Amino acid sequence: MTHETVAVVVVTYNRADLLERMLVGLGELERLPDSVIVVDNASTDHTSAVLGAARNPGLQVVRSEDNLGGAGGFHLGVRTAYRAGFDRIWLMDDDVVPAPDCLTVLMALDRDCLMAVREDTAGHLVEKAATHFDLRNPLTIRPKTRMVETDYGSRDRMPELVEVQNVAFEGFMIRRTVIDAVGLPDPSYFIFYDDVDFAIRARRAxxxxxxxxxxxxxxxxxFDQQHDLSGWKGYYMYRNLFVVHLRYGENALVRRKPWLIAATVVLLSALRGRRAEADNVIRAMRDARGMRAVPTRSVD
Incomplete structure (x- = not known):
């Protein structure tokens, strides 16, 4: 499989210092990617200067006039790589750095969908890809019930390959045949759950x-998943969680679960005086209903 071409797709927004370290890490890979496609989501910091000084072979910068969010950025970046004809596409956020042999390991594996395994800067396993993602049990509030980190605790306890049921767009690699089958990442998520949605579509294909x-x-x-549920990120967390259930719930009870969650949050928010969170979840439920259709397989 070493003859296959590979493009790295990186999405960045106002994190120039992290991006710089990440690009240095890509430049130190044993097996260099054939292209590094950076989607700049209308950054207003010194991202342009970092990209201008970068010396990564095959560097291509795609600048968006607006902040498309992570979901829109990955949609644009994957579409760019796919149209350029690369055999594999490796998705990255700007806050990760691969070990020098990371791409070598991945390219040697004859698998259509692969995840690099994340650790923190102290070397502790922090891979949160789900080994069980439950869209069947209506009593499961959070569908991710198990993950690599909790199953194994440390990298040395893992087998060489672990099957996972969802992914993060941090080190996720796909062959173009996957895009042929399921289409591109869905930009309508903006942030959160776009990677989960893509993984579900891939597995169902x-x-x-x-x-x-x-x-x-x-x-x-x-990792900091404790976002303010009364703020703008809380709206997207609620809305996109609801969308995943409405689209992919495996029975009628699971598909109705968003209404139960929304009603419970509204009630508790009223008791606690958190009107902003109640407004968020009401708007999220309304908007999620308009996103129930599964994306088409289009690569446009």
Whole structure:
């Protein structure tokens, strides 16, 4: 498989210092990618200067006039790489740095969908890709019930390949045949769950997703999923969680679960005096209903 071409797609927004370290890491890979496609989501910091000084072979900068969010950025970047004819596409956020042999390991594996396995800067396993993503049990509030990190605890306890049921667009690699089958990442998510949606579509099309133990990806920032549910990120977290259930719930009860969650949040918010969170979840439920259709397989 080493003859296959590969493009890295990076999405960035106002994190120039992280992006710079990430590009340096890509430049130090044993097996260099054939192209590095950076989608600049209308950054207003010194991202342009970092990109102008970068010396990565095959560097292509795609600048958006507006902030498309992570979902829109990956849609644009994957579409660019796909149209350029690359055999594999490796998706990255700007806050990760691959180990020098990471791409070598991935390209040696004959799998259509692969995940590099993340660790923090201290070397601790922090891979949160789900080993079980439950869209069947209506009593499961959060569908991710198990993940690589909790199943294994450390990298040395993992087998060489671990099958996962969802992914993060941090080190996820796909062959173009996957895009042929399921289309592009859905830009309408803006942020959160666009990667989950893509993984569900890929699995339902018959593809298996494997986390590769020896493909090391170092996350530069700690995970912080405790977003303000009364703020703008809270709206997207609620809305996109609801969309995943409405689109892919495996029975009628799971597909109705968003209404139960929304009603519960509204009630509790009223009791706690959190009107902003109640407004968020009401708007999220309304907007999620308009996103119930699964994306087409178009690559336009």
């Amino acid at each position: 018959g593809f298996r997703i494997w986390a590769a133990r020896d493909a090391v990806l170092v996350r530069q920032l700690p």
